Amino acid sequence: MRKTTRSLLAAVGATMAFGTLSGCTSTSTTDTTTPAQPAPETTSVVAFPATARYMADMAAPDGKTMTIGVSVDGAEVAAYACNGIDDEAWFFGNQTDGAIDLKSRFRDTLAADFDGTDLVGTVRMNDVDYTFTAASVSGVAGMYTAESDGVRASWVVRPDGTATGVQFSGFAEGNRDFDPFHLDEFSDFDVRNNVRNKRNLSPAGPIEFLPDGRPQASINGVSVTPTLVTGTFRLG
Incomplete structure (x- = not known):
């Protein structure tokens, strides 16, 4: 009787062990889950309108106001700051x-970069350095x-018709070794200290607009009749 009981218990134990082993094997062979991969980063490109004008006033450390205007026509850009x-x-x-x-x-x-509304x-x-956020402008701006x-006056006009401008009247003495129109061979230091600071600059006269x-x-x-600067404008 005891021998029969031991045989029965051994058979039951073997069956349970086989079932447990089979269950472990089944779980490992059917687990095909892979870790989630992060989504690839995307860069949002905001294109300029086909034609647009922007302007902004910028605070300067010395208390002066630097004003900038930017015109874009397709891929071409012209900008002026003074x-x-x-x-x-x-x-x-x-x-x-x-x-x-x-x-x-x-x-x-x-x-600068266009953010879909402003030029920053x-x-x-x-x-x-002068930082700016330039809004789109129209009308006379x-x-x-x-x-x-040989004297050039240039202005940045705001939407209300007020303007900031500078007049360029050539170069002062002292830059005879530099051709201001061919400066590629010179360093930034040379250009800034021997050409840039030799310009004769003064406030431009007022610019006004007729009823039309x-x-x-x-x-x-x-x-003179000033020309509206577009993105395709270039100085000679």
Whole structure:
């Protein structure tokens, strides 16, 4: 009787052990779950409108206000920044996927991105950084320039018609070793200290608009009709 009981218990134990082993084997062979992979990062590109103008006033550390205007036409960009007294910078080039990265003839820099509404960036002039958020403008607002007898006046006009402008009247003595139109071979230091700071700059005269929107101004007493600067505009 005891032998029969021991045999029965041994058989039951073997059956339970086999069932447990079979269950473990089944679980390991059917577990095909893989760790979730992170979603790939995506970069959102915001394209400029086909044609647009932007402007902003920027606070300067010295208390002066630097004003910037930017015009975009397709891929082409023109920009102008000035403080209305004694400093200015022109920028020309192209935008790529809503981003602008330009350098002026006198080694100032402009970097900005279009966020779908505004143009946000930094302009560096004479080793000073000015940050800005430039809103889209229309009507008379934008950049204008005019020339008379070798003197150029340029303005950034706000939507209310007020303007900030600078007049460029050539170069002072002391930069005879530098051709201001061929500066590629010179360092940034040389350009800034031997050409940029030799410019004769002064406040531009007022710019006004006729009832039909046409601009008018004068340079050294000579009447001129300023040109609205578009993204395709380039200085000679």
